[in-house]
Amino acid sequence: MKRFIAVLMVFAAAPCFAMKQDIVMIPEGFVDVRPGQAAPWTSVDGNLKLAVGAEIRTGADSKAGVLFPDGSRFLIGNNSLFSVEDTSKQRAGFRLKLGKLRAAVAGYFASRFEVRTPSAVCAVRGTAFDIEVGADGNTEMSVAEGLVEVNDPKGNLAVVSSDERIHVGMDGMSAPEGIPLGDERAGQAARPMAVLQDSARERTRTMLEELRNRELKANESQLGKDSVDAFGRRVRLEEYLLRPSDNAFKLLFLTQRPAENRLDWGHIMETFNSKIPDDISEVGKIRDGMYFSETMPSNWMTNFEIYLTNTVDSVKETMDFARPVQINFSGYDLGTRYFPGSIDYKQTLSGPGVPGGGRVQFQQTQEWNTATAPGEFLWTLKVVDQGGALNTLEQLTLDPANSVDVKGDGYSSVLVYRVGDTYIDANTTSSRPSGPGMADYMESTVYADGSTFSSRKLLASNEGNILGSPAGSGTLLKDGDYNVEMIMGSSLFEGRNIDVILAPEIILQKSEAASQTNGFPAP
Amino acid sequence: MGKLDIFGGQYFFENQAGAFNGYGVLDLQLAKSYSASSGFYVSAKSVYTGFKQVNELSGGGTLFQQSLDNSIGAKWIRRYEGGFSLKPRVGVKSQLFRETKDEKWGEGLYDLTRYEAGLTLERKTRWGLSTPWIYQLSWDAYYTRYARFKSLASEYGGGELNPPDPGSRVLDTLTNQFSYDSEFDLPGFLKADLFFALSMVGYQDQKVINSEGRYLQSERSDSYQTLSLSLSKRYNDINALGQVRPVLGMSLGLANLISNQNHLDTDLAHLKFIRSFYDYSEARLSPSAQFTFIDTGLILRLNYEFALRSYSDRLAQESDGSYTPQKLSQYSNSFNVETVYPVYRSIDLKLQCNWAASRSNNRYERTYRYNYNSSMYFAGMEWRF
Numbered sequence: 001m002k003r004f005i006a007v008l009m010v011f012a013a014a015p016c017f018a019m020k021q022d023i024v025m026i027p028e029g030f031v032d033v034r035p036g037q038a039a040p041w042t043s044v045d046g047n048l049k050l051a052v053g054a055e056i057r058t059g060a061d062s063k064a065g066v067l068f069p070d071g072s073r074f075l076i077g078n079n080s081l082f083s084v085e086d087t088s089k090q091r092a093g094f095r096l097k098l099g100k101l102r103a104a105v106a107g108y109f110a111s112r113f114e115v116r117t118p119s120a121v122c123a124v125r126g127t128a129f130d131i132e133v134g135a136d137g138n139t140e141m142s143v144a145e146g147l148v149e150v151n152d153p154k155g156n157l158a159v160v161s162s163d164e165r166i167h168v169g170m171d172g173m174s175a176p177e178g179i180p181l182g183d184e185r186a187g188q189a190a191r192p193m194a195v196l197q198d199s200a201r202e203r204t205r206t207m208l209e210e211l212r213n214r215e216l217k218a219n220e221s222q223l224g225k226d227s228v229d230a231f232g233r234r235v236r237l238e239e240y241l242l243r244p245s246d247n248a249f250k251l252l253f254l255t256q257r258p259a260e261n262r263l264d265w266g267h268i269m270e271t272f273n274s275k276i277p278d279d280i281s282e283v284g285k286i287r288d289g290m291y292f293s294e295t296m297p298s299n300w301m302t303n304f305e306i307y308l309t310n311t312v313d314s315v316k317e318t319m320d321f322a323r324p325v326q327i328n329f330s331g332y333d334l335g336t337r338y339f340p341g342s343i344d345y346k347q348t349l350s351g352p353g354v355p356g357g358g359r360v361q362f363q364q365t366q367e368w369n370t371a372t373a374p375g376e377f378l379w380t381l382k383v384v385d386q387g388g389a390l391n392t393l394e395q396l397t398l399d400p401a402n403s404v405d406v407k408g409d410g411y412s413s414v415l416v417y418r419v420g421d422t423y424i425d426a427n428t429t430s431s432r433p434s435g436p437g438m439a440d441y442m443e444s445t446v447y448a449d450g451s452t453f454s455s456r457k458l459l460a461s462n463e464g465n466i467l468g469s470p471a472g473s474g475t476l477l478k479d480g481d482y483n484v485e486m487i488m489g490s491s492l493f494e495g496r497n498i499d500v501i502l503a504p505e506i507i508l509q510k511s512e513a514a515s516q517t518n519g520f521p522a523p
Numbered sequence: 524m525g526k527l528d529i530f531g532g533q534y535f536f537e538n539q540a541g542a543f544n545g546y547g548v549l550d551l552q553l554a555k556s557y558s559a560s561s562g563f564y565v566s567a568k569s570v571y572t573g574f575k576q577v578n579e580l581s582g583g584g585t586l587f588q589q590s591l592d593n594s595i596g597a598k599w600i601r602r603y604e605g606g607f608s609l610k611p612r613v614g615v616k617s618q619l620f621r622e623t624k625d626e627k628w629g630e631g632l633y634d635l636t637r638y639e640a641g642l643t644l645e646r647k648t649r650w651g652l653s654t655p656w657i658y659q660l661s662w663d664a665y666y667t668r669y670a671r672f673k674s675l676a677s678e679y680g681g682g683e684l685n686p687p688d689p690g691s692r693v694l695d696t697l698t699n700q701f702s703y704d705s706e707f708d709l710p711g712f713l714k715a716d717l718f719f720a721l722s723m724v725g726y727q728d729q730k731v732i733n734s735e736g737r738y739l740q741s742e743r744s745d746s747y748q749t750l751s752l753s754l755s756k757r758y759n760d761i762n763a764l765g766q767v768r769p770v771l772g773m774s775l776g777l778a779n780l781i782s783n784q785n786h787l788d789t790d791l792a793h794l795k796f797i798r799s800f801y802d803y804s805e806a807r808l809s810p811s812a813q814f815t816f817i818d819t820g821l822i823l824r825l826n827y828e829f830a831l832r833s834y835s836d837r838l839a840q841e842s843d844g845s846y847t848p849q850k851l852s853q854y855s856n857s858f859n860v861e862t863v864y865p866v867y868r869s870i871d872l873k874l875q876c877n878w879a880a881s882r883s884n885n886r887y888e889r890t891y892r893y894n895y896n897s898s899m900y901f902a903g904m905e906w907r908f
Contacts, residue, residue, distance in 0.1 A: 039530045051653070055754055087759065089762070089766050089817075090759070090760065090762065108768075108815075108817055110760075111759045111760030111766070111768070112759065121810075125712060125757075147655070147708050149711075151690075151711055157652075157653050157710050158651065158652050158653050159653060159654055159655055159708050161647075161655035161708055163647070164655065174650065175652055176652075176655075177647070178604075178605070178606050178647065179604060180604060181558075181559040181560050181603075181604060182559075183559075186559035187559060188556035188558070188559055188562060189556045189557070189558065189559055189560060189561050189562035189601075189602050190554040190555060190556040190562030190564050190600055191554070191556060191562060192524055192554065193551060194600075195554045195564045196552075198598070198600075198610070199552065199566060200611070201659060202598075204704070205641075205661060205663055205700065205702055205704075205720065206639070206663070206665075206717065208700065208720055208722060208747070208749065209637070209665045209667070209698055209700070209722075212696075212722070212724065212747070213618075213635065213637075213667060216694050216696075217633055218891070219801075220891050221891045222890070222891040223786070223890075224889065224890040224891075226890070227890055228623055232623060233623060234622065234623040234626060234632060236632070236675060237675075238674065238675040238676060238689075239789040239790075240676060240689075240736065240789065241735075241736035241787060241789045241794075242687060242736065243735065243736070243737075250680075251789055251791060252687065254675035254676065254679055255675075256675050256678070258626075258630075258632050258671065259623070259626055259627075259630065263678060263679070263890075265675075265679060268791075278734070278735055279793040279794075280791075280794050281793070281795070304853065306629075311680075319704035427656060442844070478809070483889070503790050503791065503792070504563065504792070505790055505791040505792035508792075509791060517744075
């Protein structure tokens with residue numbers, strides 16, 4: 001039986017091509033054939049093509065095989081009576097009046113494939129089964145593999161599946177039942193078709209876990225945690241919102257390039273004068289109320305810090321804001337407004353290559369009502385000089401109540417002006433490393449002591465392609481689908497750099513905060 | 524027994540074409556029966572994929588991807604009188620990825636190993652006089668470990684007083700899945716299948732986040748339920764083109780995910796806390812048709828699927844990332860065509876094509892595409908042995 005099923009499986013898998021509807025009988029022992037019921041029986045001992053109406057009769061210890069062009073085959077047992085009723089493509093019909101038939105049906109010979117007995121009609125799907133018809137016309141059928149649809153004379157119908165058997169008598173069918181495991185007709189536990197079916201069911205169950213694994217990965221992308229940088233390297237990103245105190249929040253951002261085992265990270269931290277809401281999205285209103293407010297703000301930012309590091313070197317930019325004070329801004333056509341009493345903006349480099357382990361590279365301050373400039377703003381720019389010390393490059397004053405100063409040259413008087421002084425002045429150049437028109441902008445400064453600092457910003461798509469430069473934008477910020485990659489380098493970093501991917505909003509907030517220190521107040 | 528598939532193909536995502544690449548599957552099964560009551564089989568499978576699957580294209584656009592899956596499993600079959608069977612199994616699967624130019628085999632970020640065990644109770648019985656009925660009750664356990672994936676926070680040494688603690692191995696999971704499957708072979712060449720699964724996914728080290736951005740001690744756990752019903756019917760041969768045999772099918776699937784994990788969007792431009800961020804409901808409807816051309820042996824398979832997923836709390840975003848009041852929803856249409864042509868005994872030529880379109884009310888696509896068209900084709904041969 002095992003070999004029989006294996007043959008069936010080969011043919012069940014694929015139909016034959018350009019089949020003819022010829023069926024051939026191979027006799028063994030005493031086998032008689034007649035072309036129709038009216039014709040006499042003729043003994044045959046060689047292969048014979050069977051036509052519609054043909055009948056086969058086998059004697060004791062004899063059998064006959066019937067081969068179909070699609071690979072289907074019957075084995076007619078001894079003392080059996082079998083006939084061919086129809087061989088059309090729409091319906092193939094056969095009748096077993098008496099005896100035994102073992103069948104393996106591939107299912108491609110005809111649209112409907114039936115074996116009739118005196119008491120049953122067995123419609124076959126791709127199947128291996130045995131039928132035995134007794135002298136009383138009762139039919140016993142057992143299915144080894146596949147399905148057989150059985151009808152009895154009373155119109156009952158049952159689909160019989162593998163390892164099941166059914167008795168169909170002239171008075172109707174009994175309920176199909178399983179073949180006992182001890183019966184020789186019972187199929188093997190791990191027979192090929194059973195294994196294939198079981199594997200398919202297991203795949204369905206396991207597919208759920210497969211899909212979950214894929215979805216976990218997709219979630220990382222959805223949350224912006226997995227991307228590709230402008231140089232084609234995979235980058236992982238994580239951001240965390242921390243609350244070091246009830247008047248401050250810190251946004252920690254981590255950038256990892258797993259293939260290089262490299263972690264760059266940074267944070268933006270804002271500290272306020274008093275408690276801020278739990279909902280950090282409300283903090284923007286406090287920030288906006290710091291400048292040019294008609295009334296004294298109830299809360300204001302006292303410190304803004306952005307810190308970037310490759311875990312060895314770091315760049316820290318801080319802005320300290322003093323309590324807002326009342327200032328006459330009539331020169332701005334604004335009247336009296338509240339504005340931070342001073343803003344102190346510093347850039348500090350740290351690392352093993354930085355003299356002393358860390359130093360302030362440049363500093364901008366904007367102070368109101370100092371001893372040097374009472375009733376005026378004093379703006380000071382300091383940079384590292386040839387000796388490596390912070391030195392004043394420029395110092396200006398502005399009277400915000402004087403519209404001629406504000407709207408004229410933008411300042412009242414120059415206290416210090418050393419631009420061009422090689423002992424102290426720095427030289428800044430800009431370039432687009434990826435070529436003109438590309439969103440890849442780099443600014444490099446050479447300080448008087450020979451130290452350098454560069455800041456490169458790139459906009460890249462999620463696939464790591466550098467975008468075109470937004471028209472008219474010096475900040476490289478635009479709406480759309482992109483990541484901002486920021487690379488900072490210095491001659492003091494001993495060949496290393498800091499390379500982070502940031503949310504555009506972080507760059508924006510830094511720019512907004514710094515804009516008030518780049519010169520005098522700008523409403 | 525087994526099969527070997529070798530294919531070459533290409534995918535298209537929006538207006539971009541991926542490089543022509545290959546796909547291969549070697550599937551082996553070795554079965555041994557001791558009797559009608561007992562036996563076992565061992566399965567081994569290797570799959571190499573040189574390009575992304577259509578359903579993975581949305582995450583990362585046209586990222587380069589190669590994957591190599593190797594799995595092995597063994598199942599014991601013990602049958603009892605009355606149609607009962609018990610089938611314990613064990614298995615392990617390794618999945619390797621190369622997804623960027625700088626990733627090497629065996630060093631992929633998402634490389635995973637999955638250990639599996641399961642037990643199935645099967646009953647083969649009847650639904651009334653006419654219909655054979657097989658049902659299975661299964662428990663499956665999957666422990667999935669991502670060898671190289673740890674949260675960055677766990678590797679960060681910034682010296683915070685209260686450093687973030689989202690957990691370290693945030694993707695590692697232990698899933699306990701209970702499923703019920705019923706198959707009916709109805710009269711008239713009609714087959715029906717009902718499948719239900721409840722999966723409880725325990726994240727081994729992923730902490731739940733609260734609205735203040737703090738990570739709680741409790742770990743994330745998801746509950747996933749799916750119910751599917753499929754029907755297929757073989758019809759009488761059509762007397763045309765040398766006899767054509769149609770099989771028509773329809774499948775309906777419903778699923779939902781309930782998770783205790785929340786999400787805090789830390790982008791300062793649109794800070795937002797979203798409770799039950801991952802919860803969704805999903806429906807899939809998939810009609811299919813198969814035509815076997817009896818004279819030539821050619822098989823044509825057509826399959827269409829409409830899928831709709833609605834998140835219960837996740838909000839849709841505008842293109843700049845700002846949140847809308849609407850809940851995020853996404854629907855997709857996909858259409859598959861497969862032709863199989865037998866060229867010699869157990870060797871088939873195959874051509875598969877897929878077209879898919881996804882649409883969503885989410886316009887924020889900086890890192891993940893929700894609205895896209897994609898297509899792919901691959902052609903090759905299958906050898907069954």
